[in-house]
Amino acid sequence: MQNFTFHNPTRIVFGEQQIAGLAALIPDGARVLLTYGGGSIKKNGVYDQVVAALDGKVWFEFAGIEPNPSFDTLLQARDLLKSEQLDFILAVGGGSVIDGSKFIAAAACYQGDAWDLLCGKAKVNAAIPLGCVLTLPATGSESNGNSVVTRYSTQEKMAFSSPLVYPQFAILDPTTTFSLPPRQVANGVVDAFVHVMEQYLTYPANAPVQDRFAEGLLQTLIEQGPQALERPEDYAVRANVMWAATMALNGLIGVGVPQDWATHMIGHEITALHGLDHAQTLAIVLPALMQQQRRQKRDKLLQYGKRVWQLVHQDEERLIDEAISHTRAFFEQMGVPTRLADYGIDASAIDTMVERLVQHKMVKLGEHGDITPEVSRVILQSAL
Amino acid sequence: MQNFTFHNPTRIVFGEQQIAGLAALIPDGARVLLTYGGGSIKKNGVYDQVVAALDGKVWFEFAGIEPNPSFDTLLQARDLLKSEQLDFILAVGGGSVIDGSKFIAAAACYQGDAWDLLCGKAKVNAAIPLGCVLTLPATGSESNGNSVVTRYSTQEKMAFSSPLVYPQFAILDPTTTFSLPPRQVANGVVDAFVHVMEQYLTYPANAPVQDRFAEGLLQTLIEQGPQALERPEDYAVRANVMWAATMALNGLIGVGVPQDWATHMIGHEITALHGLDHAQTLAIVLPALMQQQRRQKRDKLLQYGKRVWQLVHQDEERLIDEAISHTRAFFEQMGVPTRLADYGIDASAIDTMVERLVQHKMVKLGEHGDITPEVSRVILQSAL
Structure with missing residues (x-):
């Protein structure tokens, strides 16, 4: 066995009806950016569950994160996050939404061209904290520090990793996957x-x-x-x-x-x-x-x-x-x-x-x- | 599968010569209580490695934590920790030393009779942070929140659990087990x-x-x-x-x-x-x-x-x-x-x-x- 360090700080909250406990997982006083994808969570009821669970929190939403999330789309989300002075991201969706939200979290704390974080020119030194509600089991993004982002203008799909973008929590309710x-x-x-x-x-x-x-x-x-x-x-x-x-x-x-x-x-x-x-x-x-x-x-x-x-x-x-x-x-x-x-x-x-x-x-x-x-x-x- | 929450915050640092990196794992400015058992770590060189790695830190030591650690012994360690205003515990040993150190960590933050924490009369609400160097693979205490303590005067062996006593880090160097x-x-x-x-x-x-x-x-x-x-x-x-x-x-x-x-x-x-x-x-x-x-x-x-x-x-x-x-x-x-x-x-x-x-x-x-x-x-x- 090779030497290694292992540290996975994500709190997994697994099972039916766990979304209802969402508010207790988000820091008190947080200003939340809710991120999601193409709207399937509106059809299957997950969006409504999340909104109900966020009752009493200050939150904004950014919809439309694509499968193979787009660099340009994510920069729009970053801009919203900064202009509204939001300090917590709640990603609701599959690996693309969570990967994309990790990039938003890192890009919001980076002064230069955010592409630097993906092409290896800069390391992530800070990130907005995030949590997630997983609706598509696949990528493991819900409890790792990996993110893959695509720049469609140049047809480039690039990745970054950082311990700073592990979700603080991941709610895994298998019933959210019934309608996939x-x-x-x-x-x-x-x-x-x-x-x-x-x-x-x-x-x-x-x-x-x-x-x-x-x-x-x-x-x-x-x-x-x-x-x-x-x-x-x-x-x-x-x-x-x-x-x-x-x-x-x-x-x-x-x-x-x-x-x-x-x-x-x-x-x-x-x-x-x-x-x-x-x-x-x-x-x-x-x-x-x-x-x-x-x-x-x-x-x-x-x-x-x-x-x-x-x-x-x-x-x-x-x-x-x-x-x-x-x-x-x-x-x-x-x-x-x-x-x-x-x-x-x-x-x-x-x-x-x-x-x-x-x-x-x-x-x-x-x-x-x-x-x-x-x-x-x-x-x-x-x-x- | 039943609903569950899983959150294991311990950083595992595994492999040969990992003890040398100990200082970087302990918070800056910490006043450390080094706890250990009957002295085998002095014979097999682990004590010397730990002392070398603590160079520049403020630290005190408490030796003599027994197998099936004794309530009375641990209270002595708690008293030393409080009198010297120590704020981090480094447990070096097997499950007994780590279990005992968890109890010291919790007892130091509890005002009443510390037995309350073991007999179920009181819950752990705070604990001194701790880390560990494991020298005996067995109990898993190096990355869980469990502790078992024995009161010899009444022949009682009792346990407590708390997320507050998970070690922040656990160094696992297999060579430390060669001489067991x-x-x-x-x-x-x-x-x-x-x-x-x-x-x-x-x-x-x-x-x-x-x-x-x-x-x-x-x-x-x-x-x-x-x-x-x-x-x-x-x-x-x-x-x-x-x-x-x-x-x-x-x-x-x-x-x-x-x-x-x-x-x-x-x-x-x-x-x-x-x-x-x-x-x-x-x-x-x-x-x-x-x-x-x-x-x-x-x-x-x-x-x-x-x-x-x-x-x-x-x-x-x-x-x-x-x-x-x-x-x-x-x-x-x-x-x-x-x-x-x-x-x-x-x-x-x-x-x-x-x-x-x-x-x-x-x-x-x-x-x-x-x-x-x-x-x-x-x-x-x-x-x-």
Whole structure:
């Protein structure tokens, strides 16, 4: 096990009817900016629950944070926050709303061009405190310090991380997910699954607790994900998917072990250039990457096949083949196609994706830093 | 899954040579009380590392906190803390030193008789902040809000819990455990194992993440525990035991699920009356309790036998028998005997133990509250 520091200060408040207790979680006297997305929370009743729970608080709202939240939109929210002298952000929605709100929180405390925080030119030194009500289990953003923001004018999707933007609290009420469209449910399960894989499928580091926690999350997502599509109002299933997605990226399973994240970095370029959902890009890239990196990931691929999929072949190459094909089949079963062609993207698009990886300095990806632009090209070609 | 709140604010700093960074974790200007136990940290070099890391800080020390820390001893430490106007506690040691330091922290802020905090007469409303350097993986005290204290004058072992006594940080350097006596290594592994079982072996609550995390910890302890005895200076093994013990009782695996804790409550009376090590009492009580409660715990006993011990019998009763006997054998393999007689305790001692359970209101134990004093008596009799 490698040395590590782990500190996750987010208070998780999990279960039915927990939104009603929202006011007690927000600091007394706070001036609140309520942020949300395209308005689904107005249709499913979550907005009304939140507004009722905010009774007596001073609050303003900013609606319209997009999936893959837009840099320019978020700057408008920042301007509102500053002009109204607001000092707490309440993000209500999925990973995009929470990621976007983290960026608002950091940008509000930064004097220069806010893009600096995303392109790596400046670090976050301060942020407005925030809390969240999660309505889409997927990204883990509700209890981590990560944020991904897209600048549409330049087709760039960039990330930042800071301990200063961990939500102070996260309310996770599984009933808020009952009305999600199947595509978002599926995307969330695939996203959480790939988060686990990025922290697990590397090389053995003699970290059995982390390995078994990761395998437990993968098995849970494989078992519960399809049920969430079949029985949208099954509380227990929704609760298990929600908790698994939070645990998948709250930092815990990644402590002291090597990590990959190449699938995400390659996927971000696909989204930025072609507008695919984040999880769609992961479902495309991961199986291709597993195949391409099967030599480097051999030991963990065997462990994954045996423990997660209960594969028992004597022939280890065949076992790895099946581990990869089961992974692909799981994404397809969730309704997320796993080929670029399924989204109308052909070989002519790959050059630009690889150029963008170079431009964003994503030239030594993977746990060994051996996923060069040329390897990324091979991965993308095999994902056609 | 049941509704829950989870908030663990402890910063974990894990790995070799992390003690050197101690000063940065303690608030600037703090006046520190360094607490420790019987002096093993002076023999193994940990004391010197801590003293070197405290260079430039104002600090006092209080030595001599016992295993099963004594109420009267801790009050002396509280008096030193108050007379020297100290405002931060640094606990260096195992669960007893950390538990004791939590009590010092709370007692220093309480005006009445400090026993009130243990007997349930008063709640903790304030506490001196504390941090810790863990040298004995076992209790999980390094990242939870629990404390157990013994008043020897009345042979009473009592517990309190408060979010105010979570350590702010916990330094976990596996090399500090290399020199532990085998008995303490074994006790630590058994203690951590039973912590997991108390949160796992109840009834199914449709919480597959929690179940699989618990099973992963049990498997890790079964696999790594004996290796820690065989190869005391194997860093990887020590690291895995240390991390598993922390995860076993930091609150995570117990969220949203029923819990038992009867084994601990019955065990506490054995320690209070007969001076056995805490883990010895758990190794005695748990197998007897599993047998006595096999009907109520049937589904989880089957799951435990299959997933943790890979048992495959068609006959479910036999599978449960073997799950229990494997558990007992594991404790014995670790060198911890599992019968009262092994410690020179006979049937004549049971009446007093049961009386004490009644006196301490431990009359409806277990996840169903059905472990009455008479059931506890049967458990103790079958553990002779």
